Structure formats: structure tokens, C-alpha cells
Amino acid sequence: MNLVELQSKLISVARANAPDGRVPFAFEKRIVVLLGARRADDGATLWARGLWQAAASCAVIALLCGAWAFLSPADDDMSQNFETTLLASVDQGDQAQ
Amino acid sequence: MERTEAELIAAVLAGDATSFEPLVAKYSSKVFATARRYARRESEVEDIAQEVWLKAFDKLKSFRGEAPFEHWLMRMTVRTCYDFLRAHQRSREASFSDLTDSESDWLERFAAAPQTAPEDADAAKLLVARVLEKLSPPARLVITLLEIEDRSIKEIAALTGWSVPLVKVRAFRARGEMKKILSKMAKDKYL
Numbered sequence: 179m180n181l182v183e184l185q186s187k188l189i190s191v192a193r194a195n196a197p198d199g200r201v202p203f204a205f206e207k208r209i210v211v212l213l214g215a216r217r218a219d220d221g222a223t224l225w226a227r228g229l230w231q232a233a234a235s236c237a238v239i240a241l242l243c244g245a246w247a248f249l250s251p252a253d254d255d256m257s258q259n260f261e262t263t264l265l266a267s268v269d270q271g272d273q274a275q
Numbered sequence: 276m277e278r279t280e281a282e283l284i285a286a287v288l289a290g291d292a293t294s295f296e297p298l299v300a301k302y303s304s305k306v307f308a309t310a311r312r313y314a315r316r317e318s319e320v321e322d323i324a325q326e327v328w329l330k331a332f333d334k335l336k337s338f339r340g341e342a343p344f345e346h347w348l349m350r351m352t353v354r355t356c357y358d359f360l361r362a363h364q365r366s367r368e369a370s371f372s373d374l375t376d377s378e379s380d381w382l383e384r385f386a387a388a389p390q391t392a393p394e395d396a397d398a399a400k401l402l403v404a405r406v407l408e409k410l411s412p413p414a415r416l417v418i419t420l421l422e423i424e425d426r427s428i429k430e431i432a433a434l435t436g437w438s439v440p441l442v443k444v445r446a447f448r449a450r451g452e453m454k455k456i457l458s459k460m461a462k463d464k465y466l
Contacts, residue, residue, distance in 0.1 A: 179386045179461045185453060187389060188406060191399040192423045197311030199304030202321060206299035209328045213292045216329075 280344050287335055299328055302345060306352050312419055313356040315404065319363070327355045353416070353434045360412035371405075371463040378402050382464055409456045414449035421446055 202208075250256060262269075278286070278297070286294035303324065310323040330351055338347050374382070377398035385392035393399065407415055420431045428446070432439045 179382075180389065181454060181457045181461065183389050184385060184457055184461075187385060187392060187394075188399070188403050188457075189418075189422045191394045192403045192407075193425075194394045195400050195403075197308050199308035201303040201307050201324075205303055205321075205324070206296045209299045209325065209332075210293055210296045212325070212329065213295065213332055217292070 281340060284335060284338065284340070284344065287332070292332075295328075295332060298344070302348055303328075305345070305349065309349065309352045310356060310359075312423075313360055313415070314363075315408075319359070323352075323355055323359050327352045330355065350434050350436075353420070354436065357412060357416050357435065360415060364412065371460040374405075374460075374464065375401070378405075379464065382460075406453070406456055406460070410449065410452055413445050414452045417442065417445045417449040418453060421449075 247256075278294075280298070283294045283298055287298075306324045306327050307320060310320045310327075314320045314323055327348070331348055334351070338344065375398070377396075378401055381392060381396055381398035381402060407418070410418060416435065417431065420426045420434065421428070426434070428439055428442050431437070431442045435442070437445070
């Protein structure tokens with residue numbers, strides 16, 4: 179069998195039988211409906227994404243604060259200083275009495 | 276009054292998705308005809324067409340209007356078909372031991388008198404589909420565009436996004452691949 183001839187014959191068969199462009203009924207409507215549904219999904223997705231991002235940021239901030247509290251030097255007792263400052267007026271009142 | 280393509284595209288970009296409908300209606304037959312060259316099952320053809328239109332909608336912002344919308348869309352269609360071929364690579368092992376009787380008859384008729392073998396015979400169409408399915412995705416795309424659709428190398432480069440030298444290399448390899456498949460078919464048939 180002549181393979182070159184077979185190849186060109188098969189190619190001409192393919193050329194002679196080009197596929198048709200038949201479109202399913204109301205295909206364009208289906209696409210528009212799909213686009214609409216996707217856009218509705220997109221709104222919910224945006225909300226969910228925003229909320230997750232906010233939650234992640236909060237978690238990171240909490241972790242950083244925790245790490246700072248643990249790793250800060252012991253002699254610099256921030257909680258004690260904070261308490262002293264906050265209650266300074268009460269202390270002064272007590273001393274005056 | 277019927278709106279022009281440019282007006283429809285502008286409306287879609289402004290947020291009116293329903294203006295996309297006339298574009299889909301106008302060009303879907305071309306998208307479907309192209310998809311049918313690469314996918315056999317009708318459900319696969321519909322999936323490809325749907326993906327093309329969703330991609331077209333998403334990427335409409337990148338359409339600058341320098342070339343006709345149809346060219347831009349067909350580029351997207353061909354690339355989507357290529358992605359489909361790559362994602363659905365069926366077993367391409369070239370075995371033709373399961374040729375149907377009508378395919379074998381057509382081949383015998385061709386071997387006896389190549390000119391008289393009918394081109395519109397269903398067996399011949401099935402044989403073509405069978406051979407094309409055995410090709411690798413790039414080879415199938417190149418053979419379809421270059422040999423069957425008779426497009427130029429430059430056109431293929433524009434449609435596929437490949438460089439001109441790459442198209443030439445792939446065309447050379449594709450012809451070699453096809454020759455191998457046909458010789459395997461002849462061997463399986465006559466040995």
C-alpha cells in the first residue's frame with residue numbers, strides 16, 4: 179500500500195467532510211444565564227474572601243502581640259508600669275488621705 | 276436598530292452581560308465547527324464551546340479592537356481545543372487490529388484502486404478520526420490546521436501563539452508521526 183497516497187487520500191477525506199457548525203438550541207441564553215450565576219457566586223466569594231483575610235490578619239496580630247509579650251525583657255515589666263500609670267491618680271488620692 | 280459589535284462589546288464591558296448574547300449567537304456556529312474537529316462526543320464539544328465563551332467574557336477587556344472580534348475569538352477557540360486535547364489524551368498506542376469491517380473494506384478498496392475509494396464513505400471518515408486520535412496533541416493541531424484547513428504557517432502561529440519556527444518544527448514532526456501511524460495501520464492490516 180502506498181502510504182503517501184493513503185495519507186493524502188485521508189487528508190482529502192477530512193477536507194471533504196468538514197464538521198458542521200450546528201449549535202444546540204438556546205445555547206446563547208444558557209451562556210448568559212451561566213454568566214449571571216457566576217457573577218452572583220462572585221459576590222458571595224468576595225465576601226467570604228474578605229472575611230477570611232480579616233480573620234487571618236487578626237490571628238497574625240494576636241500571635242505577634244503574644245510573642246512580644248513573651249519575649250520582652252523581664253526587668254522591663256510592662257504590665258506593672260501600665261498598672262502603676264493607670265492607678266496613679268488613685269494612689270495619689272490614698273497618699274493625700 | 277441593531278447594535279454594532281463594538282457597541283455590544285462596550286456594553287458588556289460596562290457591566291451589561293445580556294449584550295454578550297448577540298455575540299454568542301453570531302459566532303457560536305464557528306466555535307462549534309472548530310470544536311468538532313478535535314472532540315468526538317457532543318457533550319465534549321459543548322463543554323469546549325462553553326469554556327470558550329466564558330473565557331471570552333472574562334478576557335474581553337484584553338480585546339483591543341485592532342483585529343476583528345472573530346479572529347480574537349478563533350484564537351481563543353483553537354487554544355481551548357488544544358488544552359482539551361492535552362487534558363484528554365486517550366491511549367494513543369497505535370494498534371489497528373480492531374478496524375471495523377467497513378474500514379477494512381475501504382482500505383482494501385483503496386489498496387486495489389486508490390482513485391476509486393470514495394471520500395464521502397462513512398468508513399473513510401471513521402478511519403480519518405481514528406488516525407487523528409492517535410496523533411499527539413501538537414501533531415493533531417498542526418495537521419488539522421495546516422493540512423485539513425489549509426492554513427499558512429503564519430496563520431497557525433497567530434492562532435496557536437507558537438513562533439513560526441516552532442510551527443515548522445511541529446509540522447515536520449507531525450508528518451513523521453502520521454507516517455508512522457499509517458505504516459503501523461498497514462502492517463496490522465496486512466500482517
